[in-house]
Amino acid sequence: MTGAARTDPSADRVSTGHEGLDQVLDSLRIGDNVVWRVRDIDDYRRFVTPFITAAANAGRRIIYLRFGQHPPLVTSDSNVLRVDLNALDGFEAFTGQVWRLIEEHGHGAFYICDCLSDLLDAWATDAMVGHFFRVVCPFLFKLDTVAWFALHPSRHSHTTLDRIRETTQVLVDVHRAGDNVQIQPIKVWRRQSPTMFLPHREDNGLFRPVTDSSDATRLQAAIEQEEPQPQPLLDYWDRLFMELAETPADSPACHDVRERVLRVLISRDPGILALAIQYLQQDELLAIRSRMVGSGYIGGKATGMLLARSILLQTDPELWSQHLEPHDSSFLGTDVYYAFLVHNNLWPALMRQRSTDGYLSEAPTLQQGILNGQFPEEYRSELGRLLDHYGQYPILVRSSSLQEDSFGSAFAGKYDSIFLVNQGSPEQRLAALEDAIRQVYASTMSEDALVYRRQRGLDEREEPMALLVQRVNGRFHGQYYLPDAAGVGVSRNTFAWDGDMDPAAGMVRMVLGLGTRAVDRIEGDHACVMALDYPSRRPFRNDDERYRFSQHLVDVLDTAGNGLETLPLSRLCEVTSDLPLEQLAEPDRDASERARELGLPAPVWRLTFQPLARRTDFTGRVQRLLNTLETVYQHTVDVEFTVHIGERGSPSFNLVQCRPLATVGDSTPAAIPDALPSRQVLFRSEGHFMGGNLNLTIKRVIRVNATTYAQLSQQARYRVAGVIRELVRKTPAGQKVMLIGPGRWGTSSPELGVPVRFADIAGITALVEVAEASGAMVPDLSYGSHFFQDLVETGIAYIALFPEDGQCHYHPDHLARFASTVQLLPENIDDIPPGTVELYDLAKRPLSLCGDIVGQRLVCFAQVADVEF
DSSP states (O other): OOGGGGTOTTSSEEOOSOHHHHHHHTOEETTOEEEEEOSSHHHHHHHHHHHHHHHHHTTOOEEEEEOOSSOOSSOSOTTEEEEEOOGGGOHHHHHHHHHHHHHHHOTTOEEEEEEGGGGHHHHSOHHHHHHHHHHHHHHHHHTTOEEEEEEOGGGSOHHHHHHHHHHOSEEEEEEEETTEEEEEEEEETTOOOTTTTSOEEEETTEEEEOOOHHHHHHHHHHHHHHSOOSOOSSOHHHHHHHHHHHSOTTSHHHHHHHHHHHHHHTOSOHHHHHHHHHHOOHHHHHHHHHTEESSSOOOHHHHHHHHHHHHHHHHOHHHHHHHBOOOOEEEEOHHHHHHHHHHTTOHHHHHHHHSTTHHHHTHHHHHHHHHTOOOOHHHHHHHHHHHHHHTTSOEEEEEEESSTTBTTBOOTTTSOEEEEOOOSOHHHHHHHHHHHHHHHHHGGGOHHHHHHHHHTTOTTSOOOEEEEEEEOOOEEETTEEEOSEEEEEESSOTTOOSTTOOGGGOEEEEESSOTHHHHSOOTTOOOEEEETTBTTOOSOSSHHHHHHTSOOEEEEEETTTTEEEEEEHHHHHHHOSOOOHHHHOEEOHHHHHHHHHTTOOSOOEEOOOHHHHHHSSHHHHHHHHHHHHHHHHTSOEEEEEEEEEOTTSOEEEEEEEEEEOOOOSBSSOOOOOSOOOGGGEEEEEESOEESSBEEEEEOEEEEEOHHHHTTSOHHHHHHHHHHHHHHHHTSOTTOOEEEEEESEETOSOGGGEEOOOHHHHTTOSEEEEEOBTGGGBOOOOOTTSHHHHHHHHHTOEEEEEOTTSTTEEEOGGGHHHHOSEEEEEOSSOTTSOTTSEEEEEOSSSOEEEEEETTTTEEEEEESOSOOOO
8 A cells, every 4th residue: 555545535445344434434544543432342343343344355454453351352253363462561562562563564454453441451541542542543554554443431531532532533432322323423534524523323224414403412411311421531540549549548448459559650570569568558659649740650769769768667667767867759650751752753763772683773863862852741840840849959860760679680870860959040940850851761772771681681671761859868068069978788798808797787888978979980089888797897908098998089069060060078178167077087197287287278087987887876777777678678688878967966867779689609608729839820819809709610811911001092992992892792602701901990081991881791700900000000899889789780700909919919921821722912903912902711721719708818720730831
């Protein structure tokens, strides 16, 4: 078929299979989508059957899309292809499957669809029924098809009915009064007659227009007596929450309706859903709805935060009602994300990206389309009211996708979160919020996020983006705004560096200011790592390390400038005098004395967080918090929080995130040989590794030569990162690889290490960072950061080697003698000497990598002792 029918209304006529109906509608046309609004599915069925017969006689391909709860419309028939669909898989999965089916059958196919209203039982919002129709109808029209749909108008809002009416080509109402059947065409695209849109009464197979107004009025009165009242103004979603609000909390019915709400609001993850059923009660669900823009799921990050708070308050109300601050969060449901895509005509681009070939290649185009998109007006007004609530307090727009923070998939750092200082006129603030939302939406198409999903087998699962909007917890210090402190807590300390430490006691990673420095791997700066059972002990052996691996820079929000800024602690102390440093830091006596001698501001503070640990019950409360959550989750957990120091120095917590944390490494220490000859050892170290107890066999090593690498330009270093990426991706399946390089892997600053992305090296087994004399590139032991999350989720062991330290022995020259073959790469890049990257095949003489995490003993050695030297 061609598009001729749309330029010549009389061409390509299609029969409805009912002579009387053909007369009323002047037949159908190729490209028509026909929607029947009925009260009883049998009133749709009686028109479907003759249409199928006529289409089959005309030699048409007929596809029946079966997804409803009503009895099938089509019996077993060789002329009709039945395709069973499951709407419970979600809007995107369902709509995508229908899209690909239409694509597969191409031009000229005819479609019979079940009642659209049955999709409400799966999606709980008729807004998405309207969006489904807006996606599918134009595609069917483009391919010269004819498709039939039904819906029950009393189950839908006026907005959805108007959306479907606007999109379809033919819309017909069917009414019944006793044995009298009446049809009334509401819309018939590009054709009309003087009586076409009058009600028509069936009479011996024909439909005669009711031309007498008195007769029409009586008929309408008889119909209204037998049929339900006209459709309500509310979306099915709103009616669901009204039912929840009106059901007594202590009744059995409340449990049933609450579970229905949880299944469409909270999660599909069975583990998370079980916790929600136990801990999220009626009043909490209604509170979520009152703070929600749109409908759909609130996503994993929002769910984790709300669940953790409810668990704490229900488990130990006396403690946490006093020391856990109320949250002040708002939520954008996943349906807003889909509505945004549909509104901006991005569904075809999404379908191209969801294909196997387009998964990565089509993502940049879709990402740019999202960044250029506009918001539907109904959501813009809701976003404006959201901003009214927060006034001019800074806010944080956080990703909260459907799969995020679930068991086994944290997505740590894979999606964007945007701080907004929230200053300016209402119009400026709304524009900034919309830009932030677009940026978070677009981050779903980042290569890191897409590769992460594919590596975990999640690329075929629906992943709509919800958003969590939070008031930034903190205080104004002049033009700067920041929390007193922020931290990451882990309920199991998998990198305990002292034999007395109990891994079950947990650990925290603390910073002054915004928590960005606690969760990100910051170049040249470090958070304070604290074991909760021994908070005064540090994983350092001298004062030089203690100072080097501490926080020197503070992330703040500059409300008079460009938002997120990083200031040296010394500079922040100069411009504000009311930071709670006496509760968070200790004066460095020697540095303070030197500062006074030079006429510089004193005292000089070091952020040790020891006053907080010694003078308050901070560590005890965090430990109770983590233990409680781990017990309920039955899984190691990771939390993010801010700390507010009260007038008397007592800390209270604002819990902003909680998720199950993956763990790696054996639970028992590996046997580490004590008497290994030096010729058999690649490296031996005490401390500076993480990932649990290690007992790994390494058969391939990729090493970056620090001496050669230090002489390269920045651009050449990026090309080296590309060589590494290709080597990792071409590694034979099942072969364990250890990556060794100078300074920091994954750095954004090539002068500090090799600037690969984590997605490029996620297939390796062990990552080694070496403090090399050449180039002064130093490792970064970022315990508890997003980088750490990536390592433990992917099962990668991390080692930092400091060869100049007397407790570390490293012999890279031994690799050539361990290996069966050695490749010096790259071979054809002019400005990078061969040998910058070294590839060692160790299949015949594998390496053993053994580590005792509690004893902090680590050794990597050749498994055979007869290595020739």
